[in-house]
Amino acid sequence: AQSVTQLDSQVPVFEEAPVELRCNYSSSVSVYLFWYVQYPNQGLQLLLKYLSGSTLVKGINGFEAEFNKSQTSFHLRKPSVHISDTAEYFCAVYTGGFKTIFGAGTRLFVKA
Amino acid sequence: GAVVSQHPSRVICKSGTSVKIECRSLDFQATTMFWYRQFPKQSLMLMATSNEGSKATYEQGVEKDKFLINHASLTLSTLTVTSAHPEDSSFYICSARVEAGTEAFFGQGTRLTVV
Numbered sequence: 001a002q003s004v005t006q007l008d009s010q011v012p013v014f015e016e017a018p019v020e021l022r023c024n025y026s027s028s029v030s031v032y033l034f035w036y037v038q039y040p041n042q043g044l045q046l047l048l049k050y051l052s053g054s055t056l057v058k059g060i061n062g063f064e065a066e067f068n069k070s071q072t073s074f075h076l077r078k079p080s081v082h083i084s085d086t087a088e089y090f091c092a093v094y095t096g097g098f099k100t101i102f103g104a105g106t107r108l109f110v111k112a
Numbered sequence: 113g114a115v116v117s118q119h120p121s122r123v124i125c126k127s128g129t130s131v132k133i134e135c136r137s138l139d140f141q142a143t144t145m146f147w148y149r150q151f152p153k154q155s156l157m158l159m160a161t162s163n164e165g166s167k168a169t170y171e172q173g174v175e176k177d178k179f180l181i182n183h184a185s186l187t188l189s190t191l192t193v194t195s196a197h198p199e200d201s202s203f204y205i206c207s208a209r210v211e212a213g214t215e216a217f218f219g220q221g222t223r224l225t226v227v
Contacts (some may be wrong), residue, residue, distance in 0.1 A: 032213070036218075038187075041121075041157065041203070041221065041223060042220055042221060043118065043205050043218040043219050043220040043221045044205070044207075044218040046155075046217075049215060063128070072153045090155065090156070094216075099146075099158065099161070100146075100158075100207075100216055102201045103155060104154070104155045105153075105154070105155050107153075
């Protein structure tokens, strides 16, 4: 069975500081990995995805993530955050069936 | 990317009544749609997988008679919360996947409040 662990439930950070949101997964088969962002009372928006190829993936809003197969991780990073980045971030795993498995979410709170 | 439209975005209903939530794929055909429930400050919980033209597959613990799912066409799936109670109040989100693709597209979500 697949699972996704987001190691931090909340991450407070000052504006313009770098941030890393951590995600680890477990799976016995190849996976596709995703990061989604959710603003209050809205659905999920795809930030970036890893399907194959380069392990460093760049997404929207200046975010990037690196797939590390040996550590089964897919951490999300941004070199300089803005107030508008305050949101809930979900890491997700898809194994080629139809189900997507989500992590518990990390609340990013950017302070002025 | 593809667009999934969910309606309504917010609904308040009285206890005992039924509420229907629509999920439409606007620019692609979705043979499979998914319905999630999200409690405050928690992750998405998959409720059921909806397949066009066939019965939905419900996750363990989800009441089929309580949450009726219909996927009548390749662009529309509906979730009906029957005889709603306050404990059904939640944020419901649908998503759809292009058959051969790997990315799921999400609707905007519906905030259901049962009073």
